Amino acid sequence: MKSILLSLALVIGLAHAAAAAPQIGAPAPAFSGINTKGETISLADFAGQKVVLEWTNHDCPFVVKHYGSGNMQRTQAALTDAGYVWLTIISSAPGKQGYVSPEKADQLTASRGAYTDHVILDPEGTIGHAYEAKTTPHMFIIDEQQILQYMGAIDSIRSARQSDIPKATNYVLAAYEALNSGEPVAETSTRAYGCSVKYK
Secondary structure, eight states: OHHHHHHHHHHHHHHHHHHHSOOTTSBOOOOEEEETTSOEEEGGGGTTSOEEEEEOOTTOHHHHHHHHTTHHHHHHHHHHHTTOEEEEEEOOOTTSTTOOOHHHHHHHHHHHTOOOSEEEEOTTOHHHHHTTOOEESEEEEEOTTSBEEEEEOSBSOOSSOGGGGGGSOBHHHHHHHHHHTTOOOSOOBOOOOSEEOOOO
């Protein structure tokens, strides 16, 4: 009897884990987090709007590649100009690479000329684990019905070299263009590349 109960608990646990994992075409995992202004920001706040989630770590060479070249800012500008909400998420734990105070996060946003609506601090990794965010950057696009439409890399060339950017396919822009024209997203899930997220 004990073994049966243990097996049942395992099956239920695995089913719950599978249901909780982010899946293309399924509702995006709900979350709430605190932004750099101390405000609580929830995904539910943006129902009826398209949302982008960007995981970042300012000390990661791959993040430096995309911000130092202006590629991330151009991508942000294109989507936010089209009405998307852009949420930048920092899941680095205290004492780990990329961890910043709210003030430092705002300084980075200003100094890089980033187009982000909110920077959300996730030092416990709660949001990061909900989305199974693995790298910086790691990108997600959520539609007006809060259905996940894209997750993965920002582009197709897995390097830290700025010279590769013009040769790469920007998956985020490609997904945006498809959604904007009412067409299916060609690449809905790609393998993210970059530095590992510095969880606790």
